[in-house]
Amino acid sequence: MEQLLRSEEIPEIKTGFDGVRFFPVRHHSPVCSFHLKKAIEDYAPDGILIEGPKNAEHLIPTLIHADTRPPLALYYAYKDQNGRIDDRKGEYKCYYPFLDCSPELTALREADKRGIMARFIDLPYMEILAGTAKNRGIRREEEKQTYNDDYLLSRSRYLQLLCERTGLRDFEEFWEKYFEIQGLEEETPAFVRQMLCYCSLSRQHTPREEMGADGCLLRERYMAWQIAEASQEYKRLLVVTGGFHTPGLMELLEQAPGGGVRFLGEPVRLRGTDDPLQTVYPMAYSMEAADALNGYASGMQSPGFYDRVFQRLETGESGAVAYRETVLHFLAAAGRRARKEGESLSVYDETCAFSMAEGLARLRGKKAPGLYELRDSVLSSFVKGEYSLSTEGPVRILARLTTGEQAGTLCADAARPPLLDDFERQCALLGLKIHSTAEQECTLEIFSRKKHLQISRFFSRTEFLDCGFAKRKKGSDLVRRRDRNRIREIWTYRWSAQVTAALVDASVSGGTVEEAARARLWARMAACKGCGEAAGLLVNSFLMGLADEQARLGEKFARILAEDGDFFSLSRGFSHLAMLGELQDLYQARDMLNLDALLGDCFQKILQLLPFMGQVGEEEQQACMECLRSLYQATGKASCSPYRPLFREAAERMLERKPMNPGVEGAALGILYGCDGSFGERIETAAKGYMQGTDQMRQKSASFLRGLFFTAHDFVFVSRNFLELIDGLLGNLSTEEFLKLLPEFRLAFSYFTPMETDRIAGRAAAFHGKKGRDILKGSAAGPKEYAYGSALDRYIRERMEGRQP
């Protein structure tokens, strides 16, 4: 590695100035923590400066509190109400996770132990956002955003070359071999020099424009300025920052004559540090969440593994022993877990895997086996047979274990977002038990008791905020339009650390549950693409009891409606609206949406599109049938009855346009039959067309029946000839054709109740001179046949579940 690094042009390596020392780190890296501790011991600084947004400084006591247990994270949020970041005025949030092995946490803890100053020196979160180009650095449009920027260390061209030359798979393996494992054998000054050397080279190979767009240069200017300021006050400073920034910081500083350093760059002008819309809170985190962030190249992968290594290093073990013991620990744990999950693994397998890991480490010239050897050994010794979905169990188990399963806890007096306080206040007010983690159940009579309605609304709000607290078990589901006749709701709820985390996460949206729900509602409304989704949100707002929003929501909805030209979305929207109309009466709510007007507009648009819907493809057939049915149902209700004749006309126009999708045709005919019984004849004619037509038409008859039964299955019992017609069709089909159509036939007849099916069977049997009961009698299958059938069944099931390749 030394040789490799030397093979490039190396800048002069400087580790600091008189009175200011630098310690470059990689986030969550045990070896950095290990050496940082030593460096603090050797250097005995009187102050430590740490890379971290300044607006979280007041939370340092929480992070190092004796009752606080990592993994935890700082949660930064900013609501760009005033458009300081850009015109979109969005909400921003990011996490800054800390594990036991994070060097930043080590620095904070050591400073506390020695009673010396420790500060964060990076720009406040909002300023970083403002200084970063859109969709770059911390503003990348990911679902989860992290403050750490290790990706800077791992993306340079130089690194690719290094990996290629050293025959290693990727940056992570390179890092583990040369830094994590080998670094433990080095003296601290040598380690720091090597880190700096690597970081300088990867910085050299990163274009300056990229660093500018990512906000690095601005942050470095601020950090350097902070360092210079602090150096006036403290005589022996230690600066702990991400390795990529260290060389940049040193370039911006020079030795001051009387000790300390002087800032060379241009000072950063802040836009508004005390912005109240910028918040930061500590939150309990999980290893899994920390590992998920690894996808954004932040911190080490498999934090559970490296955390374990760090624990062993803390007990005073040497690096090689710590790694070896950790690998052994995970092999044994994976073996144990695999056995528990039904894999057949023996202790001998574990022995073989361990010797494989050791052998690989020797072959690869590593001082001890690491994560890669651990993975390789499990792959080689635990997986029996071809590596596939069905055999990869042990590898999956290992991945879970090395990620780590523990979750952190915060000390009791940790700062909490107001949202969390409000949540607890509301729970106390409504008498909900949140001091137990056991699942609670409550039955709410929402129409007769006011408090129950309040609880239901509160639950709906938490559900809308996605915090995993309450779940409706029974009761009418208005959004999905199921079980709407129920008058009671049964909810289950459970308090857990994840709920807290989710609430902290949601706190960017507001200070109370209601406020956050409102903000989310508007955000989702703004992002919403169609009328169906928007009407769903209206229903949500109704359930959450945000009636006062409805007037404004109604206006917004009208705009979305005007732009929507999708039949499916419109008809979903129409049904939601129709239902809202009924509910307003039931809940005795005042209509502030101007529902009638919205319904009218929506219906007009549907009528324009409906005649063209007969030509939809097979994949949209079911959706189209459902839309037709729900429009029929909606127009059947008193509030919408004036639309019924118009709907009927449009459906008739639809039937005039040929060729039609058979399922939709069946459904439309069924609906017209529902409107007017004289359509029975037309149904029979159409059905004959399919069933007695050419081969091609016959193929479509099952689909036609499916559509018809979907909307008017009672027609079978009303019409005398219809069953005979179907019987004739079935008689004419060849076995091959029948088998092809069978799935669709099954679907078609699934719309009947068991009693109805019996009746149909009875009548069908009569055509052939038998009774319905006779159909049930058949010759019993022989044991051989039965065994064959059940084996076949099992085989198919296994194939479908992917248990067999």
Added chain:
Amino acid sequence: MDNKLELKPPVEVRYKEELEALSALDTGRRPLNWKLSPRAVRTFILGSREPLEWNGRKVEIRKKYLGNDALVERCIITLAGSRGLMLVGEPGTAKTMLSELLSAAISGTSLNTIQGTAGTTEDMIKYSWNYALLLAKGPVREALVPSPLYTGMEKGILTRFEEITRTPAEIQDSLISVLSDKVLNVPELGDGGILFAKPGFNVIGTANTRDKGVNEMSSALKRRFNFETVRPVRDVSMEKQIILNEVAELSRENDIEMEPDEDVAQILASTFHELREGVSSMGHRIDRPSAVMSTAEAVSVYYQTMLTAYYYGDSRMDMGCLVQNLVGAVQKENGDDLEKLRGYFQTVVRDRGGKEGGLWNSYYEARKYLR
């Protein structure tokens, strides 16, 4: 041994110089009876960046196995341990080549091999007798005909077991006790009939997952092996390189003086890669043929076309001939496969021709041979 007398000289003969140089310069620790240290075995298979200076010459160690380096490392360590190594994967993924390379580097020979077939019997795996000698002298060691497994144990070298899953499961199971106890008992020889395996002995099995996979292998036997699943090459440029290397090697061995054409190899590698993956580099979705689209198959298509050009043509690769050979490779198991290949030409090759022109165009024009 004169290489020219054999159609395909064994690995240890082909790379004799490399092996000698590696052995002479090898300073690493060798497991007992190994010809090279694990690190030198790795270098032999995965190549070295700098040529070795040996006997006043520079010996270049070429990378012979292109693909997963970590897999090769795991194989080497497995062989140094107490378990056998089982290479499984689709046909044509260089399992056999890898096992030959490993045997040649570790034991100095790749010829100690059992060829598994449906007719393999237990005595082919363990030992049999020279009946004339048996009648004349009775059951003595001299009359015993050792199997490759017996030889491996006796000499402390690797035994290769090719296509192990083609042999009936009960026959495969005769390996179980040998692999766990490292002892083979020949009761006919009396007290002296116990053969203890010497250090250095181990078994490399290969099995392909297409015809008769490893599912039927008993779990007792599975437990005595470490499994490595060899996957087809995922990288087009690497596949092209493999085609070029292999074809160059074949033509050298057969005295064909014709340089391989890189562009043709590129087209062939893309075709095989895309048909295997079911998606083209331009994003088309393609129906995957059921035939094995292995790199080995691509090499053979290329080499056949090359032979035609060399003996019957003007030593230039002819796209028409290439397509005809491609049909031969694809249309093996299922009639639909030709249709799928035609679909591939009518979408991907047409668009590539339109975009890149040149050779891709003539490739597209040769679609008339798709029948």
